[in-house]
Amino acid sequence: MDSARRQIEDLVRGAVPYESGLDLLAVAPAAEIDPALFAALIDATARLWRGGWQPAELHRAVVRRGGTDRPVLGLAVVDAIAVQLRGLDRRTIDDRWLAQADELEARVWWSADERYVSELTAKRRRDRISVVDDLLGLLTELAELPSIEVLVPFLKTAAAARPGASAVDDRLLDRVRALLAKAESTTYPAEAETYTAKAQELIARHAIDEALLAGRGERTDVVPFARRIGVDHPYEGEKASLLSAVADANRCHTVWSPDLGFTTVFGFDADIDAVDLLYTSLLVQAGRAMAKAEPPGGKAGRARLKAFRQSFLVAYAVRIGERLARATELALEQATDKSFLPVLRSRDEQVRETMTRIFPRTVRGRGSRVDSREGWESGREAADQAVLS
Template sequence: MSTSSTVERAFTAALYSATARSGHDDALDTGASLLAADPAADAELARRGEEFVATAWRRGWQPADVVRIVRRELDEVHVRLVAALIRAQSADDRPRGRRWAAQLDELTRDEPSRTDRFSYATAVLELYRLLLRLPTLESLDASAGPASAPAARHGDGESRMLGRIRALLAKAEATGYPEEAEALSAKAQELMARHSVDEALLAARAPSPDAPGACRIGVEPPYEQTKAVLLDAVATANHCRAVWNEALGFSTVVGFEGDLEAVELLYTSLLVQATTAMTRAESAQRAGGRKRTKTFRQSFLAAYAHRIGTRLEAAARTQVTEDLLPVLATRDVAVTDRLERMFPETTTTRLRGVSDAAGWTEGAQAADRAQVEPRRPLS
């Protein structure tokens, strides 16, 4: 029997049959048994896996998206398997830009363990079953335009600016003092706003072929709805727009490249800080005799997101003078146009579970402690 025949029979049993589509374990066991009994089929099995990965790219997925959903739906062994497949497939793939390359660099390099051939084959088929059923996503490739490529005009100045922002956010995450953390975050937002205005001025003085791009940022449970609200607030304050995909656990953020990086940095840091502040507030509530509740945490995060959004917008406005408004408005129109082409139909969602007064008050107070000091407006 040829190795191709072994793989085809295993796939028919475990992936394509009616029993397999119903998720029945017997189908998986049959396919895994066929593969375990034929070591010569391993190379063909890996090649077919790379084909599944390439198909995911054609459906609009990116490496970080695939790893995220595998981690969400399966186990760590499957994450290592898919990381190895993505790395192998990338050797034959076309260049896809700086952001894609960064996602490849972040892939885990731990080789999947092989306890026994049957268990290994089972894990591979479970992974392939998931890859086979990935839906088509909106393309982030900006119609294969220049937004998917590195921007040549970004140089050492941008690297230094983003380095300063990262350093501020790292300090904010590390400090044990909430007032200091929030002041550092506010300072980081001011730098982000300044960076965004500088980008807009460069575009106005020397128009470039850059167009708005897009990226996906994971929004993981629990409390994913309030986390999506926080991400939306950060995106809006940084001249971006966000659309949440609840079913797949991410938001798509649309904006110019420098602003997208700012959103990723600040959202990740604020999420760490919000969780720390929430845990501290909850401990104080428990010390007062109150039991830990889901509604407290949901309300805390909702209030935090709302107030942080207000304060980030205020920090961003300190960088804008009236003569800059037409420049920024032009970029906003471009972002909105890209968003509407990607998502011609969107719906709004009512925020659920925000009913705890103490949680709301604590969350708002945590956000209000941010010290947003105005800077000299740019001209």
């Protein structure tokens, strides 16, 4: 197995040409190669778990780098998650880490580790060499991923429990979700706009209540944090802009990592919860409105359609940002007790300090081009009709 492991490592780090290395592994005995491949997969993912990656993040990164056409890649990552959990008391694992693993349905389904490759081959109904090729490709992808900030540790710790973290009241979240669900389901733009605006108003009022409690000394233990939210193909730049607009309106700051497929949102937990909910809903609303407004496709209209969609999403993000900011301003203006304002300013400084500590060097992203006036106007119109509550 040691010899097989060295061959795999040489191939992954590029010490031998990929095709030559694959040919050598293809003719070697499966009894030697398969256990070494499985062990290399577990070691590679274990490095990334220690390096800050969470189950959903790693799965998304692998799938967006080629897992759509090569489903074995995504499946193998889920299996590596199952190995990480194997034999452990679930009560010792961080609830957020565990929830992501459960969402991916990570479980040990193979009979023995040394038989993993052969049983994966049978499960996917592929020939063995194709599966070996996929696993080697996955190992190469994993080796290129860097360590990132540990936001959710694998095992529960005193810090992971975050007793001082602020969180949106469950009843409020339920109300916001219900409003956004209505916004997503209605076919009447005016209704959608009303529902979305109401949701943002509820979120803004909650932030004011939190700030008032902090101002009176009743919430002195709350600290800012961060969460990574996936930003997927296509038009990920425009989607990241929408997420940034939603975050700005809710006292959060963002850093987009396009190569890794996510945006890190910095803020207080209650505000990040709101951003996550709103962004997810607005993406749904944008997709539905864009499909309804876009011009016909086909070969002749493919470039026009792409320009339309890109311009639509740019305009949608800009206009949504304006509307959310205005909804927040109205909530602030209507509050009779203004003692929360210094607290909000202090919180913003804390959030910025946290972001600077984790990302000491960032580059301002370039704005997206708008090549379709039709898309721009349709995007703004859809944003005007989007439900913000």
